[in-house]
Amino acid sequence: xxxxxxxxxxxxxxxxxxxPFDRVKEVLNPTSKKYHQNFHAVDxxxxxxxxxxxxxxxxxxxxxxxxxxxxxxGVLTPSSGTIQVNGNVSALLELGAGFNGDLSGYDNIxxxxxxxxxxxxxxxxxxxxxxxxxxxxxxIHQPVKTYSSGMFVRLAFAVAININPEIxxxxxxxxxxxxxxxxxxxxxxxxxxxxxxxxxxSHDTGALASFCDxxxxxxxxxxxxxxxxxxxxxxxxxxxxxxxxxxxxVTSYNIHTERNQDGDKPTSQTKAQAFGNGDGYFETxxxxxxQTGKESSTVAGGDLVGINFTLKINNEIDMPxxxxxxxxxxxxxxxxxxxxxxxxxxxxxxxxxxYHFQFKMEFPYLRSGKYSLDIALANGTYQAHEQIQxxxxxxxxxxxxxxxxxxxxxxxxxxxxxxxxxx
Numbered sequence: 453x454x455x456x457x458x459x460x461x462x463x464x465x466x467x468x469x470x471x472p473f474d475r476v477k478e479v480l481n482p483t484s485k486k487y488h489q490n491f492h493a494v495d496x497x498x499x500x501x502x503x504x505x506x507x508x509x510x511x512x513x514x515x516x517x518x519x520x521x522x523x524x525x526g527v528l529t530p531s532s533g534t535i536q537v538n539g540n541v542s543a544l545l546e547l548g549a550g551f552n553g554d555l556s557g558y559d560n561i562x563x564x565x566x567x568x569x570x571x572x573x574x575x576x577x578x579x580x581x582x583x584x585x586x587x588x589x590x591x592i593h594q595p596v597k598t599y600s601s602g603m604f605v606r607l608a609f610a611v612a613i614n615i616n617p618e619i620x621x622x623x624x625x626x627x628x629x630x631x632x633x634x635x636x637x638x639x640x641x642x643x644x645x646x647x648x649x650x651x652x653x654s655h656d657t658g659a660l661a662s663f664c665d666x667x668x669x670x671x672x673x674x675x676x677x678x679x680x681x682x683x684x685x686x687x688x689x690x691x692x693x694x695x696x697x698x699x700x701x702v703t704s705y706n707i708h709t710e711r712n713q714d715g716d717k718p719t720s721q722t723k724a725q726a727f728g729n730g731d732g733y734f735e736t737x738x739x740x741x742x743q744t745g746k747e748s749s750t751v752a753g754g755d756l757v758g759i760n761f762t763l764k765i766n767n768e769i770d771m772p773x774x775x776x777x778x779x780x781x782x783x784x785x786x787x788x789x790x791x792x793x794x795x796x797x798x799x800x801x802x803x804x805x806x807y808h809f810q811f812k813m814e815f816p817y818l819r820s821g822k823y824s825l826d827i828a829l830a831n832g833t834y835q836a837h838e839q840i841q842x843x844x845x846x847x848x849x850x851x852x853x854x855x856x857x858x859x860x861x862x863x864x865x866x867x868x869x870x871x872x873x874x875x
Contacts, residue, residue, distance in 0.1 A: 753817030
Protein backbone atom coordinates (compact mmCIF):
# COMPACT_ATOMS: atom_id res chain seq x y z
CA UNK A 453 0.00 0.00 0.00
CA UNK A 454 1.31 3.45 -0.88
CA UNK A 455 1.62 6.19 1.73
CA UNK A 456 -0.96 8.99 1.46
CA UNK A 457 0.04 10.99 4.55
CA UNK A 458 3.61 11.32 5.81
CA UNK A 459 4.24 13.58 8.82
CA UNK A 460 7.77 14.15 10.13
CA UNK A 461 8.74 15.92 13.36
CA UNK A 462 5.69 18.21 13.15
CA UNK A 463 5.18 20.99 15.71
CA UNK A 464 2.78 23.86 16.23
CA UNK A 465 3.83 26.49 18.77
CA UNK A 466 1.64 29.35 20.03
CA UNK A 467 2.86 32.39 21.96
CA UNK A 468 0.96 32.95 25.20
CA UNK A 469 0.94 36.41 26.77
CA UNK A 470 -0.19 37.26 30.30
CA UNK A 471 -1.56 40.62 29.14
CA PRO A 472 -2.62 41.88 25.69
CA PHE A 473 -0.21 44.85 25.86
CA ASP A 474 2.73 42.45 26.31
CA ARG A 475 2.60 41.78 22.58
CA VAL A 476 3.34 45.44 21.85
CA LYS A 477 6.10 45.64 24.48
CA GLU A 478 7.80 42.59 22.97
CA VAL A 479 7.78 44.11 19.49
CA LEU A 480 9.05 47.51 20.61
CA ASN A 481 11.56 46.35 23.20
CA PRO A 482 15.10 47.17 21.92
CA THR A 483 16.69 44.34 23.93
CA SER A 484 14.41 41.75 22.32
CA LYS A 485 13.10 40.78 25.74
CA LYS A 486 10.46 38.06 25.57
CA TYR A 487 7.12 38.63 27.23
CA HIS A 488 5.54 35.35 26.17
CA GLN A 489 5.64 31.66 26.94
CA ASN A 490 5.67 29.02 24.22
CA PHE A 491 2.81 26.53 24.17
CA HIS A 492 3.38 23.41 22.06
CA ALA A 493 -0.08 22.41 20.83
CA VAL A 494 1.62 19.71 18.72
CA ASP A 495 5.16 18.70 19.64
CA UNK A 496 7.43 16.73 17.30
CA UNK A 497 4.80 14.34 15.94
CA UNK A 498 5.71 11.81 13.24
CA UNK A 499 3.30 9.39 11.63
CA UNK A 500 2.60 7.63 8.34
CA UNK A 501 -0.82 6.62 7.03
CA UNK A 502 -1.24 4.27 4.06
CA UNK A 503 -3.92 4.04 1.41
CA UNK A 504 -6.92 2.05 2.59
CA UNK A 505 -6.10 2.60 6.25
CA UNK A 506 -8.57 4.12 8.70
CA UNK A 507 -6.87 5.75 11.67
CA UNK A 508 -8.60 7.08 14.76
CA UNK A 509 -7.09 9.77 16.98
CA UNK A 510 -8.07 9.95 20.65
CA UNK A 511 -7.00 12.05 23.60
CA UNK A 512 -8.41 14.36 26.21
CA UNK A 513 -9.34 17.93 25.35
CA UNK A 514 -6.26 20.02 24.58
CA UNK A 515 -4.07 17.06 23.63
CA UNK A 516 -3.46 18.39 20.09
CA UNK A 517 -5.82 16.20 18.05
CA UNK A 518 -7.66 18.98 16.20
CA UNK A 519 -4.50 21.02 15.67
CA UNK A 520 -2.82 18.02 14.05
CA UNK A 521 -5.79 17.44 11.73
CA UNK A 522 -5.90 21.10 10.73
CA UNK A 523 -2.24 21.06 9.76
CA UNK A 524 -2.71 17.89 7.71
CA UNK A 525 -5.74 19.48 6.03
CA GLY A 526 -3.74 22.61 5.24
CA VAL A 527 -5.83 24.92 7.43
CA LEU A 528 -2.93 25.68 9.81
CA THR A 529 0.72 26.28 9.00
CA PRO A 530 3.19 24.20 11.05
CA SER A 531 5.82 25.93 13.17
CA SER A 532 8.31 23.25 12.19
CA GLY A 533 8.43 19.84 10.57
CA THR A 534 7.05 18.58 7.28
CA ILE A 535 3.77 17.18 5.96
CA GLN A 536 3.48 15.31 2.69
CA VAL A 537 -0.05 14.58 1.48
CA ASN A 538 -0.37 12.46 -1.67
CA GLY A 539 -4.01 12.83 -2.69
CA ASN A 540 -6.97 15.18 -2.63
CA VAL A 541 -8.19 15.96 0.88
CA SER A 542 -11.73 16.55 2.08
CA ALA A 543 -11.87 17.75 5.67
CA LEU A 544 -14.83 18.15 7.99
CA LEU A 545 -13.36 20.04 10.91
CA GLU A 546 -15.13 22.71 12.97
CA LEU A 547 -18.85 23.01 12.39
CA GLY A 548 -19.42 25.82 9.89
CA ALA A 549 -15.83 26.08 8.68
CA GLY A 550 -15.82 27.10 5.02
CA PHE A 551 -19.48 28.20 4.98
CA ASN A 552 -20.93 31.69 4.62
CA GLY A 553 -23.95 32.09 6.88
CA ASP A 554 -25.60 34.68 4.65
CA LEU A 555 -25.53 32.46 1.56
CA SER A 556 -28.01 29.67 0.86
CA GLY A 557 -27.09 26.04 1.31
CA TYR A 558 -27.08 25.66 -2.48
CA ASP A 559 -24.54 28.49 -2.92
CA ASN A 560 -22.44 27.18 -0.06
CA ILE A 561 -22.08 23.82 -1.81
CA UNK A 562 -20.14 25.54 -4.61
CA UNK A 563 -18.27 27.81 -2.18
CA UNK A 564 -17.16 24.87 -0.06
CA UNK A 565 -16.24 22.83 -3.13
CA UNK A 566 -14.06 25.69 -4.37
CA UNK A 567 -12.32 25.96 -0.99
CA UNK A 568 -11.60 22.22 -1.18
CA UNK A 569 -9.91 22.80 -4.53
CA UNK A 570 -12.59 21.56 -6.95
CA UNK A 571 -13.90 23.32 -10.04
CA UNK A 572 -17.51 24.43 -10.43
CA UNK A 573 -17.98 21.84 -13.18
CA UNK A 574 -16.73 19.03 -10.92
CA UNK A 575 -19.08 20.08 -8.10
CA UNK A 576 -22.01 20.24 -10.52
CA UNK A 577 -21.43 16.59 -11.46
CA UNK A 578 -21.74 15.65 -7.79
CA UNK A 579 -24.61 18.04 -7.02
CA UNK A 580 -27.44 15.50 -7.13
CA UNK A 581 -25.56 13.11 -4.86
CA UNK A 582 -24.85 15.94 -2.41
CA UNK A 583 -28.48 17.07 -2.29
CA UNK A 584 -29.76 13.52 -1.89
CA UNK A 585 -27.26 12.73 0.86
CA UNK A 586 -27.92 15.97 2.81
CA UNK A 587 -31.70 15.44 2.58
CA UNK A 588 -32.66 18.86 3.96
CA UNK A 589 -35.40 19.56 1.43
CA UNK A 590 -36.32 23.14 0.62
CA UNK A 591 -33.97 24.44 3.30
CA ILE A 592 -31.21 24.09 0.68
CA HIS A 593 -32.38 27.46 -0.67
CA GLN A 594 -32.38 29.18 2.75
CA PRO A 595 -29.41 31.01 4.36
CA VAL A 596 -27.35 28.52 6.34
CA LYS A 597 -27.40 30.86 9.37
CA THR A 598 -30.99 29.67 9.83
CA TYR A 599 -29.92 25.99 9.97
CA SER A 600 -29.85 23.87 13.08
CA SER A 601 -26.53 22.24 13.98
CA GLY A 602 -27.89 18.94 12.64
CA MET A 603 -28.84 20.44 9.27
CA PHE A 604 -25.48 22.18 9.10
CA VAL A 605 -23.49 19.00 9.55
CA ARG A 606 -25.69 17.12 7.08
CA LEU A 607 -24.86 19.62 4.36
CA ALA A 608 -21.17 19.89 5.30
CA PHE A 609 -20.68 16.13 5.38
CA ALA A 610 -22.63 15.67 2.16
CA VAL A 611 -20.24 18.04 0.37
CA ALA A 612 -17.12 16.56 1.96
CA ILE A 613 -17.93 12.94 1.24
CA ASN A 614 -19.59 13.07 -2.19
CA ILE A 615 -16.69 14.61 -4.10
CA ASN A 616 -14.81 11.28 -3.97
CA PRO A 617 -11.86 12.32 -1.77
CA GLU A 618 -8.78 10.13 -1.50
CA ILE A 619 -8.30 11.35 2.08
CA UNK A 620 -11.26 12.08 4.37
CA UNK A 621 -10.58 13.91 7.64
CA UNK A 622 -13.40 14.07 10.20
CA UNK A 623 -13.10 15.86 13.55
CA UNK A 624 -16.04 14.96 15.86
CA UNK A 625 -18.50 16.42 13.35
CA UNK A 626 -20.83 13.41 13.35
CA UNK A 627 -21.60 13.76 17.05
CA UNK A 628 -24.33 16.33 16.31
CA UNK A 629 -26.11 14.23 13.67
CA UNK A 630 -29.07 11.98 14.41
CA UNK A 631 -28.66 8.21 14.52
CA UNK A 632 -30.05 7.58 11.03
CA UNK A 633 -27.73 10.15 9.47
CA UNK A 634 -24.74 8.80 11.38
CA UNK A 635 -25.38 5.33 9.99
CA UNK A 636 -25.59 6.78 6.48
CA UNK A 637 -22.26 8.53 7.02
CA UNK A 638 -20.58 5.39 8.32
CA UNK A 639 -21.76 3.43 5.28
CA UNK A 640 -20.17 6.10 3.08
CA UNK A 641 -16.96 5.97 5.10
CA UNK A 642 -16.78 2.23 4.45
CA UNK A 643 -16.95 2.96 0.71
CA UNK A 644 -14.07 5.45 0.97
CA UNK A 645 -11.98 2.90 2.90
CA UNK A 646 -11.90 0.65 -0.16
CA UNK A 647 -9.74 3.05 -2.17
CA UNK A 648 -8.76 5.91 0.13
CA UNK A 649 -7.81 6.85 3.66
CA UNK A 650 -9.92 8.03 6.59
CA UNK A 651 -8.50 9.99 9.51
CA UNK A 652 -11.01 10.62 12.28
CA UNK A 653 -11.19 12.12 15.76
CA SER A 654 -14.04 10.84 17.90
CA HIS A 655 -14.97 10.15 21.50
CA ASP A 656 -17.24 7.33 20.32
CA THR A 657 -15.05 4.33 21.15
CA GLY A 658 -17.57 1.93 19.64
CA ALA A 659 -17.30 3.64 16.26
CA LEU A 660 -13.51 3.75 16.48
CA ALA A 661 -13.34 0.04 17.32
CA SER A 662 -15.62 -0.74 14.39
CA PHE A 663 -13.96 1.39 11.70
CA CYS A 664 -10.34 1.90 12.59
CA ASP A 665 -7.35 -0.27 11.76
CA UNK A 666 -5.14 1.71 14.12
CA UNK A 667 -5.60 4.12 17.03
CA UNK A 668 -3.26 7.01 17.86
CA UNK A 669 -3.49 8.27 21.45
CA UNK A 670 -2.28 11.85 21.85
CA UNK A 671 -1.41 13.46 25.16
CA UNK A 672 0.29 16.81 25.74
CA UNK A 673 0.74 17.44 22.01
CA UNK A 674 2.64 14.20 21.44
CA UNK A 675 1.79 10.66 20.40
CA UNK A 676 1.57 8.80 23.70
CA UNK A 677 0.71 5.37 22.31
CA UNK A 678 -0.54 3.79 19.11
CA UNK A 679 -1.64 0.33 18.13
CA UNK A 680 -4.61 -1.97 17.63
CA UNK A 681 -8.00 -0.52 18.63
CA UNK A 682 -8.78 -3.31 21.11
CA UNK A 683 -5.64 -2.66 23.14
CA UNK A 684 -5.41 1.13 22.98
CA UNK A 685 -9.11 1.85 23.57
CA UNK A 686 -9.18 -0.26 26.75
CA UNK A 687 -6.20 1.62 28.15
CA UNK A 688 -7.63 4.98 27.09
CA UNK A 689 -10.95 4.31 28.81
CA UNK A 690 -9.10 3.37 31.98
CA UNK A 691 -7.07 6.56 31.75
CA UNK A 692 -10.13 8.78 31.19
CA UNK A 693 -12.03 7.11 34.05
CA UNK A 694 -9.26 6.78 36.62
CA UNK A 695 -6.25 8.67 35.24
CA UNK A 696 -4.28 5.41 34.96
CA UNK A 697 -1.97 5.25 31.94
CA UNK A 698 -0.11 2.00 32.54
CA UNK A 699 -2.05 -1.23 32.76
CA UNK A 700 -0.94 -4.44 34.41
CA UNK A 701 -0.80 -7.69 32.46
CA VAL A 702 -2.76 -10.54 34.06
CA THR A 703 -2.20 -14.14 33.01
CA SER A 704 -4.01 -16.95 34.78
CA TYR A 705 -5.48 -20.34 33.97
CA ASN A 706 -8.74 -19.19 35.49
CA ILE A 707 -8.87 -15.66 34.15
CA HIS A 708 -9.61 -14.90 30.50
CA THR A 709 -9.78 -18.48 29.25
CA GLU A 710 -12.25 -19.60 26.62
CA ARG A 711 -13.52 -23.11 27.23
CA ASN A 712 -15.17 -25.68 25.03
CA GLN A 713 -18.93 -26.05 25.00
CA ASP A 714 -18.89 -28.61 27.82
CA GLY A 715 -16.72 -26.34 29.90
CA ASP A 716 -14.12 -28.95 30.83
CA LYS A 717 -11.07 -27.73 28.87
CA PRO A 718 -9.73 -24.30 28.02
CA THR A 719 -9.68 -23.71 24.27
CA SER A 720 -7.42 -20.64 24.43
CA GLN A 721 -5.56 -18.54 26.93
CA THR A 722 -4.60 -14.92 26.47
CA LYS A 723 -3.49 -12.00 28.59
CA ALA A 724 -6.08 -9.74 30.16
CA GLN A 725 -5.25 -6.15 31.07
CA ALA A 726 -5.81 -4.86 34.58
CA PHE A 727 -5.17 -1.82 36.69
CA GLY A 728 -5.51 -0.86 40.34
CA ASN A 729 -3.60 -0.03 43.50
CA GLY A 730 -2.82 -3.65 44.46
CA ASP A 731 -4.71 -3.76 47.79
CA GLY A 732 -6.49 -6.84 46.49
CA TYR A 733 -6.82 -8.96 43.37
CA PHE A 734 -9.02 -11.50 41.61
CA GLU A 735 -7.39 -14.91 41.87
CA THR A 736 -10.04 -16.92 40.01
CA UNK A 737 -13.02 -16.07 37.82
CA UNK A 738 -15.48 -18.55 36.30
CA UNK A 739 -18.86 -18.50 34.61
CA UNK A 740 -21.11 -21.28 35.95
CA UNK A 741 -24.33 -22.54 34.41
CA UNK A 742 -26.35 -22.92 37.61
CA GLN A 743 -28.88 -25.21 35.92
CA THR A 744 -26.23 -27.81 35.05
CA GLY A 745 -23.69 -26.92 37.71
CA LYS A 746 -20.95 -26.88 35.07
CA GLU A 747 -18.44 -24.21 34.17
CA SER A 748 -18.85 -23.00 30.60
CA SER A 749 -18.13 -20.00 28.41
CA THR A 750 -21.19 -20.72 26.24
CA VAL A 751 -24.57 -19.45 27.40
CA ALA A 752 -28.05 -18.87 26.01
CA GLY A 753 -30.63 -16.23 26.80
CA GLY A 754 -32.67 -17.22 29.85
CA ASP A 755 -29.94 -19.41 31.39
CA LEU A 756 -29.43 -18.99 35.11
CA VAL A 757 -25.72 -18.25 35.50
CA GLY A 758 -23.29 -17.42 38.24
CA ILE A 759 -20.16 -15.28 37.90
CA ASN A 760 -17.96 -16.93 40.52
CA PHE A 761 -14.71 -15.37 41.70
CA THR A 762 -12.13 -15.51 44.45
CA LEU A 763 -10.54 -12.41 45.97
CA LYS A 764 -7.31 -12.19 47.90
CA ILE A 765 -6.87 -9.09 50.04
CA ASN A 766 -3.46 -7.51 50.68
CA ASN A 767 -4.68 -4.50 52.68
CA GLU A 768 -7.98 -3.90 54.45
CA ILE A 769 -10.75 -2.58 52.19
CA ASP A 770 -13.27 -0.90 54.47
CA MET A 771 -15.89 0.15 51.89
CA PRO A 772 -15.75 -2.46 49.08
CA UNK A 773 -17.71 -2.16 45.84
CA UNK A 774 -17.88 -5.13 43.47
CA UNK A 775 -19.17 -4.90 39.91
CA UNK A 776 -18.95 -6.12 36.35
CA UNK A 777 -19.57 -4.92 32.80
CA UNK A 778 -20.60 -7.07 29.83
CA UNK A 779 -19.47 -5.66 26.46
CA UNK A 780 -20.21 -6.59 22.87
CA UNK A 781 -17.59 -7.14 20.16
CA UNK A 782 -17.33 -3.37 19.51
CA UNK A 783 -16.69 -2.57 23.17
CA UNK A 784 -20.17 -1.15 23.80
CA UNK A 785 -21.48 -1.84 27.30
CA UNK A 786 -24.49 -4.16 27.35
CA UNK A 787 -24.77 -4.69 31.12
CA UNK A 788 -23.24 -2.46 33.80
CA UNK A 789 -23.93 -3.23 37.43
CA UNK A 790 -22.32 -3.25 40.87
CA UNK A 791 -23.18 -3.76 44.51
CA UNK A 792 -23.95 -0.04 44.86
CA UNK A 793 -26.58 -0.16 42.09
CA UNK A 794 -28.06 -3.38 43.47
CA UNK A 795 -28.01 -2.08 47.07
CA UNK A 796 -26.04 -5.11 48.27
CA UNK A 797 -24.28 -4.37 51.60
CA UNK A 798 -20.70 -5.62 51.91
CA UNK A 799 -18.69 -5.99 55.09
CA UNK A 800 -15.07 -4.72 55.10
CA UNK A 801 -12.60 -7.11 53.48
CA UNK A 802 -9.82 -8.02 55.90
CA UNK A 803 -6.10 -8.06 55.15
CA UNK A 804 -4.69 -11.50 54.37
CA UNK A 805 -8.11 -13.08 53.88
CA UNK A 806 -9.57 -14.93 50.90
CA TYR A 807 -13.17 -14.36 49.85
CA HIS A 808 -15.48 -16.22 47.47
CA PHE A 809 -18.39 -14.40 45.81
CA GLN A 810 -20.97 -15.05 43.11
CA PHE A 811 -23.04 -12.68 40.98
CA LYS A 812 -26.20 -14.61 40.13
CA MET A 813 -28.50 -13.63 37.25
CA GLU A 814 -30.74 -14.80 34.46
CA PHE A 815 -28.69 -14.22 31.33
CA PRO A 816 -30.38 -11.72 28.98
CA TYR A 817 -31.47 -12.55 25.43
CA LEU A 818 -28.68 -11.09 23.32
CA ARG A 819 -27.62 -11.24 19.69
CA SER A 820 -25.46 -14.32 19.15
CA GLY A 821 -21.71 -13.78 19.14
CA LYS A 822 -18.80 -13.16 21.49
CA TYR A 823 -19.01 -10.86 24.50
CA SER A 824 -16.37 -9.89 27.04
CA LEU A 825 -16.76 -9.38 30.76
CA ASP A 826 -14.85 -6.81 32.82
CA ILE A 827 -14.83 -7.29 36.58
CA ALA A 828 -13.84 -4.78 39.24
CA LEU A 829 -13.22 -4.23 42.93
CA ALA A 830 -13.12 -0.69 44.35
CA ASN A 831 -12.95 0.95 47.78
CA GLY A 832 -15.07 3.94 48.79
CA THR A 833 -18.39 5.33 47.61
CA TYR A 834 -19.72 5.18 44.06
CA GLN A 835 -19.12 8.92 43.67
CA ALA A 836 -15.60 8.85 45.16
CA HIS A 837 -13.67 5.60 45.17
CA GLU A 838 -10.26 4.11 44.49
CA GLN A 839 -9.83 1.24 42.06
CA ILE A 840 -8.39 -1.85 43.75
CA GLN A 841 -8.40 -3.96 40.61
CA UNK A 842 -10.25 -3.79 37.31
CA UNK A 843 -9.66 -6.52 34.72
CA UNK A 844 -10.58 -5.76 31.13
CA UNK A 845 -11.92 -8.70 29.12
CA UNK A 846 -11.46 -11.07 32.04
CA UNK A 847 -13.83 -13.61 30.47
CA UNK A 848 -14.91 -14.20 26.89
CA UNK A 849 -18.52 -15.40 26.72
CA UNK A 850 -20.06 -16.99 23.62
CA UNK A 851 -23.80 -16.41 23.30
CA UNK A 852 -25.72 -19.00 21.31
CA UNK A 853 -29.44 -19.59 21.39
CA UNK A 854 -30.82 -21.88 18.65
CA UNK A 855 -34.39 -21.02 19.63
CA UNK A 856 -33.93 -17.34 18.81
CA UNK A 857 -30.81 -17.07 16.66
CA UNK A 858 -29.86 -18.77 13.43
CA UNK A 859 -26.33 -20.12 13.65
CA UNK A 860 -23.72 -18.09 11.80
CA UNK A 861 -25.95 -15.23 10.78
CA UNK A 862 -25.31 -13.13 13.85
CA UNK A 863 -28.72 -11.46 13.95
CA UNK A 864 -32.09 -12.10 15.52
CA UNK A 865 -34.28 -14.66 13.71
CA UNK A 866 -37.83 -14.65 15.10
CA UNK A 867 -39.57 -18.03 15.40
CA UNK A 868 -43.13 -19.12 14.73
CA UNK A 869 -43.75 -16.86 11.72
CA UNK A 870 -46.63 -17.83 9.47
CA UNK A 871 -47.80 -16.31 6.18
CA UNK A 872 -51.52 -15.70 5.83
CA UNK A 873 -53.21 -14.12 2.89
CA UNK A 874 -55.83 -11.57 3.86
CA UNK A 875 -58.35 -9.77 1.70
